[in-house]
Amino acid sequence: MDVPGGLPADPLRRFLVAHAVPGAERFDAATGTHERVVPTAAGPVAAAVVLGAGERCERVLVRAPAPVLGEVAGLVRRWLDLDGGVAAAEAHLRADPSLAALVAARPGLRVPRSVSGAETALLTVLGQQVSLAAARTFAGRLVAAHGRPAGEGLLAFPDPGALAAAGPDALRAVTGLTGARSRALHALAELLAGGLDLDAAREAGEGPAARERLLEVRGVGPWTADCVALRVLGEDDAFLPGDLVLRAAMGRVSPAQALARAQGWRPWRGYALLHLWTAHAFAGVTGG
Structure with a gap:
């Protein structure tokens, strides 16, 4: 699959490695190949996405069983934001002096989305108020206990129904x-x-209503709901003013200050968020 305008490959590779769920995903740094289980109408299948090892990625290779290759390729396009509004976002964000250098440093930076709304939402809850490493540990334990074999030595992330049936005490015991x-x-x-169905809500343009339903869950707050809005529901303007990494990238501002400063970035605050997150994670260009 061609990548319109190309994308900076290293931030994406680092994101995939940092979020890879043990047992359900693996990454080969030598070839830039990410393997994971992808849900399809025929059931979960093991698939591979090859980004290569270069500085920029102009083409993504997708490997999956032939009968579902087209469906998997479509999910990968959504997951990697290949058809997103990155050009319009960058044109808008370059007008802000605090973001112009970041956009120039990493043109084509996409917002990593999702291949499964349910999986991403559940993983986001696992990642609340802990490090990425701890979240991956919790997720790996959950997959080991409740995942199903999906080929290539990988396990499918557990269905929500299986986790609901297990009960909170059992989930605590295994994770x-x-x-x-x-x-x-x-x-x-x-x-x-x-x-x-978060994926259906995205397709129907019902993201705001789905976000409100998430907030009705005890223990799910704005940070979690906004992460899901950005990655699953396709809300390009989703923003996380209370996020610690974002606030550090903006100069250790308060949530209120972050929210106020971001008003000029609308309706593309999600892309600004990714540029700031990425800049904070890498040495070199900084903004804010």
């Missing part, structure tokens, strides 16, 4: 989460198993 976080994970699994 090591706190009681409150286990209850939040279980409550979200029940909501998703009960009919909240």
Whole structure:
């Protein structure tokens, strides 16, 4: 698949490695190949996305079983934001002096989205108030306990129904989460198993309503809901003013200051967020 305008490959590779769920995903740094389980109408399948090892990626190779290759390729396009509004976002954000250098340093930076709304939402709850490394550990334990084989030695992330049936105490026992976080994970699994289809909400343009339903879950706050809005619901203007990494990248501002400063970035605050996150994670160009 061609990548319109290309993208900076290193930030994407680092993002994939940092978020890879043990047992369900793996990354080969030598070839820039990310393997993971992808949901399809025929069931979960193991697929591979080859980004290469170069500085920029102009073409993405997708490997998957032939009968579902087209479906998987479509999910990968959405996941990697290949058809997103990156050109319009960058044209708008370059007008802000605090972002212009970041956009110039990494043109084509996309917002990593999702291949499964339910999976991403549940993983976001696992990542609340902990490091990425801790979140991956929790997720790996969850997959080991409740995942299903999907080929190539990989396990599919557990269905919300399976997690809902397990109950919060069992989820706590297998993951090591706190009681409150286990209850939040279980409550979200029940909501998703009960009919909240985040991917369908995105397609129907019902992201704001879906976000409100997420906020009704005890233990799911604005940070989690906004992460899901950005990555799953396709809300390009989603913003996380309370995020610690974002606030540090903006010069250790308060959430209120971050929100106020970002008003001029609308309706592309999500892309600004990714540039600031990425700049903070890399040595070199900084903004804010």
